[in-house]
Amino acid sequence: MITLTLKQQPVVPLEAENLSPDVLAPLNRDAIRALPVHHGKHPCRLDEFFDVDGEASDELHIRGDTAKVKWIGRNMTRGKIAIQGDAGMHLGAYMKGGVIEVQGNASDWVGAEMSGGLIRIAGNAGGQVGAAYRGSMAGMKEGTILIGGSAGLEVGMRMKRGTIAIAGPVRDFAGLQMKGGTIFLLQGAEIRTGAWMIRGTIVSLKPLHLLPTFQYACTYQPTFLRLYTRYLRSLDFPIPDAIQGGAYRRFTGDASVPGKGEVLVWQPT
DSSP: OEEEEEOSOOSSOEEOTTOSHHHHTTSOHHHHHTOEEEETTEEEEGGGTEEEEEOSOSEEEEESOBTTEEOTTTTOOSSEEEEESOBOTTTTTTOOSSEEEESSOBOSOTTTTOEEEEEEESSOOOSOTTOOOTTOSOOOOEEEEEESSOBOSSTTTTOOSOEEEESSOBOTTTTTTOEEEEEEETTOBOBOTTTTOOEEEEEESSOOBOOTTOEEEEEEOOTHHHHHHHHHHHTTOOOOGGGGSSEEEEEEEOTTTTOOEEEEEEEOO
Protein backbone atom coordinates (compact mmCIF):
# COMPACT_ATOMS: atom_id res chain seq x y z
CA MET A 1 0.00 0.00 0.00
CA ILE A 2 1.19 3.50 -0.88
CA THR A 3 0.31 6.23 1.61
CA LEU A 4 0.43 9.93 0.76
CA THR A 5 0.05 12.40 3.62
CA LEU A 6 -0.58 16.03 2.77
CA LYS A 7 2.03 18.13 4.56
CA GLN A 8 1.04 21.58 3.34
CA GLN A 9 -2.14 23.02 1.88
CA PRO A 10 -1.86 24.27 -1.70
CA VAL A 11 -2.44 28.01 -1.91
CA VAL A 12 -4.11 27.53 -5.30
CA PRO A 13 -5.46 24.28 -6.79
CA LEU A 14 -2.89 21.51 -7.22
CA GLU A 15 -3.17 19.61 -10.51
CA ALA A 16 -2.28 16.01 -9.60
CA GLU A 17 -3.55 13.67 -12.31
CA ASN A 18 -0.65 11.28 -11.58
CA LEU A 19 -2.35 10.23 -8.33
CA SER A 20 -3.65 6.99 -9.80
CA PRO A 21 -2.79 3.31 -9.16
CA ASP A 22 -1.96 2.93 -12.86
CA VAL A 23 0.83 5.50 -12.51
CA LEU A 24 2.08 4.76 -8.99
CA ALA A 25 2.02 0.93 -8.85
CA PRO A 26 5.11 0.33 -11.08
CA LEU A 27 7.25 2.99 -9.35
CA ASN A 28 9.57 2.88 -6.38
CA ARG A 29 9.27 5.39 -3.57
CA ASP A 30 11.86 7.82 -4.97
CA ALA A 31 10.17 7.84 -8.37
CA ILE A 32 6.82 8.54 -6.74
CA ARG A 33 8.28 11.45 -4.78
CA ALA A 34 9.60 12.95 -8.02
CA LEU A 35 6.32 12.76 -9.93
CA PRO A 36 5.31 16.09 -11.47
CA VAL A 37 2.35 18.11 -10.22
CA HIS A 38 1.32 21.67 -11.00
CA HIS A 39 0.67 24.22 -8.29
CA GLY A 40 -1.35 26.63 -10.35
CA LYS A 41 0.95 27.29 -13.33
CA HIS A 42 4.13 26.23 -11.54
CA PRO A 43 5.57 22.71 -12.02
CA CYS A 44 6.52 21.01 -8.72
CA ARG A 45 7.44 17.61 -7.35
CA LEU A 46 4.87 15.51 -5.55
CA ASP A 47 6.98 15.41 -2.37
CA GLU A 48 6.77 19.19 -2.04
CA PHE A 49 3.17 18.64 -0.90
CA PHE A 50 2.98 15.00 0.23
CA ASP A 51 4.97 12.66 2.44
CA VAL A 52 5.28 9.32 0.65
CA ASP A 53 5.34 6.02 2.56
CA GLY A 54 4.76 2.36 1.81
CA GLU A 55 5.67 -0.01 -0.98
CA ALA A 56 4.67 -0.26 -4.62
CA SER A 57 1.01 -1.28 -4.80
CA ASP A 58 -2.20 -0.67 -6.72
CA GLU A 59 -3.79 0.55 -3.47
CA LEU A 60 -3.33 4.22 -2.66
CA HIS A 61 -4.28 5.91 0.61
CA ILE A 62 -4.35 9.71 0.77
CA ARG A 63 -4.52 11.46 4.14
CA GLY A 64 -5.41 15.09 4.71
CA ASP A 65 -7.72 17.73 3.32
CA THR A 66 -7.21 17.46 -0.44
CA ALA A 67 -10.13 19.75 -1.33
CA LYS A 68 -7.72 21.79 -3.50
CA VAL A 69 -6.14 18.76 -5.19
CA LYS A 70 -7.64 18.15 -8.64
CA TRP A 71 -7.83 15.12 -10.95
CA ILE A 72 -7.17 12.39 -8.36
CA GLY A 73 -7.82 9.03 -10.04
CA ARG A 74 -8.06 10.45 -13.55
CA ASN A 75 -8.22 7.67 -16.15
CA MET A 76 -7.59 4.94 -13.54
CA THR A 77 -8.34 1.41 -14.70
CA ARG A 78 -7.63 -0.69 -11.58
CA GLY A 79 -6.81 -0.71 -7.92
CA LYS A 80 -8.22 1.42 -5.13
CA ILE A 81 -7.87 4.98 -3.88
CA ALA A 82 -8.99 5.75 -0.32
CA ILE A 83 -9.08 9.42 0.71
CA GLN A 84 -9.29 10.21 4.43
CA GLY A 85 -10.58 13.74 4.03
CA ASP A 86 -12.13 15.90 1.32
CA ALA A 87 -11.36 15.62 -2.40
CA GLY A 88 -11.03 18.29 -5.07
CA MET A 89 -12.54 18.75 -8.51
CA HIS A 90 -12.56 16.09 -11.26
CA LEU A 91 -12.20 13.13 -8.90
CA GLY A 92 -12.27 9.93 -10.97
CA ALA A 93 -12.76 11.77 -14.26
CA TYR A 94 -12.55 9.41 -17.26
CA MET A 95 -12.27 6.49 -14.81
CA LYS A 96 -12.43 3.03 -16.41
CA GLY A 97 -12.13 0.67 -13.43
CA GLY A 98 -11.17 0.27 -9.81
CA VAL A 99 -12.61 1.86 -6.68
CA ILE A 100 -12.39 5.37 -5.19
CA GLU A 101 -13.65 6.00 -1.65
CA VAL A 102 -13.78 9.41 0.03
CA GLN A 103 -14.51 9.73 3.74
CA GLY A 104 -15.34 13.43 3.45
CA ASN A 105 -16.85 15.66 0.76
CA ALA A 106 -15.98 16.01 -2.92
CA SER A 107 -16.11 18.98 -5.26
CA ASP A 108 -17.53 19.31 -8.81
CA TRP A 109 -17.25 16.82 -11.68
CA VAL A 110 -17.02 13.58 -9.66
CA GLY A 111 -16.75 10.71 -12.16
CA ALA A 112 -17.15 12.98 -15.16
CA GLU A 113 -17.34 10.89 -18.35
CA MET A 114 -16.31 7.73 -16.47
CA SER A 115 -16.78 4.39 -18.23
CA GLY A 116 -16.36 1.91 -15.37
CA GLY A 117 -15.51 1.43 -11.72
CA LEU A 118 -17.04 2.53 -8.42
CA ILE A 119 -16.85 5.92 -6.69
CA ARG A 120 -18.20 6.26 -3.16
CA ILE A 121 -18.44 9.66 -1.41
CA ALA A 122 -19.40 9.52 2.26
CA GLY A 123 -20.29 13.21 2.46
CA ASN A 124 -21.57 15.76 -0.06
CA ALA A 125 -20.60 16.26 -3.69
CA GLY A 126 -20.60 19.34 -5.89
CA GLY A 127 -22.23 19.75 -9.27
CA GLN A 128 -21.95 17.75 -12.48
CA VAL A 129 -21.63 14.30 -10.87
CA GLY A 130 -21.13 11.78 -13.68
CA ALA A 131 -21.71 14.54 -16.23
CA ALA A 132 -20.31 15.40 -19.65
CA TYR A 133 -17.72 18.13 -19.89
CA ARG A 134 -18.71 21.31 -21.69
CA GLY A 135 -18.77 20.64 -25.42
CA SER A 136 -18.88 16.85 -25.01
CA MET A 137 -22.01 14.95 -26.00
CA ALA A 138 -21.73 12.03 -23.55
CA GLY A 139 -21.34 11.86 -19.78
CA MET A 140 -20.68 8.67 -17.82
CA LYS A 141 -21.00 5.52 -19.92
CA GLU A 142 -20.75 2.81 -17.25
CA GLY A 143 -19.88 2.46 -13.58
CA THR A 144 -21.47 3.42 -10.27
CA ILE A 145 -21.34 6.62 -8.21
CA LEU A 146 -22.69 6.61 -4.64
CA ILE A 147 -23.12 9.88 -2.71
CA GLY A 148 -23.92 9.67 1.00
CA GLY A 149 -24.90 13.33 1.33
CA SER A 150 -26.22 15.99 -1.05
CA ALA A 151 -25.16 16.92 -4.58
CA GLY A 152 -25.18 20.05 -6.72
CA LEU A 153 -26.38 21.05 -10.17
CA GLU A 154 -26.65 18.92 -13.31
CA VAL A 155 -26.16 15.47 -11.79
CA GLY A 156 -25.85 12.92 -14.60
CA MET A 157 -25.90 15.51 -17.38
CA ARG A 158 -25.85 13.63 -20.72
CA MET A 159 -25.05 10.31 -19.04
CA LYS A 160 -25.53 7.27 -21.31
CA ARG A 161 -25.27 4.31 -18.93
CA GLY A 162 -24.34 3.49 -15.37
CA THR A 163 -25.87 4.21 -11.97
CA ILE A 164 -25.82 7.29 -9.74
CA ALA A 165 -27.40 7.06 -6.28
CA ILE A 166 -27.61 10.06 -3.93
CA ALA A 167 -28.85 9.80 -0.37
CA GLY A 168 -29.34 13.53 0.23
CA PRO A 169 -31.12 16.33 -1.64
CA VAL A 170 -30.01 17.34 -5.12
CA ARG A 171 -30.12 20.75 -6.80
CA ASP A 172 -31.54 21.80 -10.19
CA PHE A 173 -31.28 20.00 -13.53
CA ALA A 174 -30.69 16.45 -12.27
CA GLY A 175 -30.60 14.23 -15.37
CA LEU A 176 -30.19 17.17 -17.75
CA GLN A 177 -30.14 15.88 -21.36
CA MET A 178 -29.88 12.34 -20.00
CA LYS A 179 -29.41 9.66 -22.68
CA GLY A 180 -29.53 6.50 -20.58
CA GLY A 181 -28.59 4.99 -17.25
CA THR A 182 -30.31 5.33 -13.88
CA ILE A 183 -30.31 8.04 -11.21
CA PHE A 184 -31.65 7.34 -7.70
CA LEU A 185 -32.69 10.35 -5.61
CA LEU A 186 -33.51 9.30 -2.08
CA GLN A 187 -34.35 12.85 -0.97
CA GLY A 188 -35.60 14.24 -4.26
CA ALA A 189 -34.30 17.23 -6.19
CA GLU A 190 -35.09 20.89 -6.76
CA ILE A 191 -36.52 22.00 -10.12
CA ARG A 192 -36.12 21.04 -13.79
CA THR A 193 -35.38 17.38 -13.06
CA GLY A 194 -34.95 15.47 -16.32
CA ALA A 195 -34.97 18.57 -18.52
CA TRP A 196 -34.46 17.58 -22.18
CA MET A 197 -33.84 13.95 -21.25
CA ILE A 198 -33.97 11.55 -24.19
CA ARG A 199 -33.77 8.19 -22.47
CA GLY A 200 -32.88 6.76 -19.07
CA THR A 201 -34.61 6.46 -15.70
CA ILE A 202 -34.77 8.81 -12.74
CA VAL A 203 -36.15 7.33 -9.52
CA SER A 204 -37.14 9.63 -6.67
CA LEU A 205 -38.37 8.62 -3.24
CA LYS A 206 -39.66 12.17 -2.66
CA PRO A 207 -42.16 14.24 -4.71
CA LEU A 208 -40.68 16.22 -7.61
CA HIS A 209 -41.70 19.47 -9.30
CA LEU A 210 -41.60 18.17 -12.87
CA LEU A 211 -41.66 20.27 -16.00
CA PRO A 212 -45.02 20.46 -17.82
CA THR A 213 -43.39 18.57 -20.72
CA PHE A 214 -43.56 15.36 -18.66
CA GLN A 215 -46.76 13.35 -18.94
CA TYR A 216 -48.21 11.04 -16.33
CA ALA A 217 -48.40 7.48 -17.68
CA CYS A 218 -49.44 5.11 -14.89
CA THR A 219 -48.89 3.98 -11.31
CA TYR A 220 -47.29 0.56 -10.87
CA GLN A 221 -44.61 -1.47 -9.09
CA PRO A 222 -41.62 -1.86 -11.46
CA THR A 223 -40.01 -5.25 -10.90
CA PHE A 224 -36.62 -4.15 -12.25
CA LEU A 225 -36.19 -1.85 -9.24
CA ARG A 226 -35.86 -4.91 -7.02
CA LEU A 227 -32.63 -5.77 -8.82
CA TYR A 228 -31.31 -2.23 -8.40
CA THR A 229 -32.27 -2.25 -4.72
CA ARG A 230 -30.44 -5.53 -4.19
CA TYR A 231 -27.37 -4.20 -6.02
CA LEU A 232 -27.23 -0.92 -4.06
CA ARG A 233 -27.68 -2.71 -0.74
CA SER A 234 -24.82 -5.05 -1.65
CA LEU A 235 -22.69 -1.87 -1.77
CA ASP A 236 -24.03 -0.76 1.65
CA PHE A 237 -25.99 2.11 0.17
CA PRO A 238 -28.87 3.06 2.54
CA ILE A 239 -31.97 2.07 0.57
CA PRO A 240 -34.89 2.27 3.06
CA ASP A 241 -36.97 -0.84 3.72
CA ALA A 242 -40.18 1.18 3.29
CA ILE A 243 -39.86 1.27 -0.51
CA GLN A 244 -40.73 -2.42 -0.65
CA GLY A 245 -44.32 -1.25 -0.17
CA GLY A 246 -46.16 1.37 -2.16
CA ALA A 247 -45.99 2.04 -5.89
CA TYR A 248 -44.38 4.45 -8.35
CA ARG A 249 -46.02 7.12 -10.47
CA ARG A 250 -44.45 6.97 -13.92
CA PHE A 251 -43.95 10.11 -15.99
CA THR A 252 -42.56 10.12 -19.54
CA GLY A 253 -40.64 12.88 -21.31
CA ASP A 254 -39.15 15.25 -21.97
CA ALA A 255 -41.74 15.92 -24.72
CA SER A 256 -39.94 19.10 -25.78
CA VAL A 257 -37.03 17.06 -27.25
CA PRO A 258 -39.03 14.76 -27.84
CA GLY A 259 -37.68 12.17 -25.41
CA LYS A 260 -38.51 8.68 -24.19
CA GLY A 261 -37.12 8.98 -20.68
CA GLU A 262 -39.00 8.08 -17.53
CA VAL A 263 -39.26 9.53 -14.04
CA LEU A 264 -40.55 7.24 -11.31
CA VAL A 265 -41.83 8.92 -8.15
CA TRP A 266 -42.49 6.67 -5.17
CA GLN A 267 -45.90 6.79 -3.54
CA PRO A 268 -46.10 5.21 -0.04
CA THR A 269 -49.17 3.17 0.84
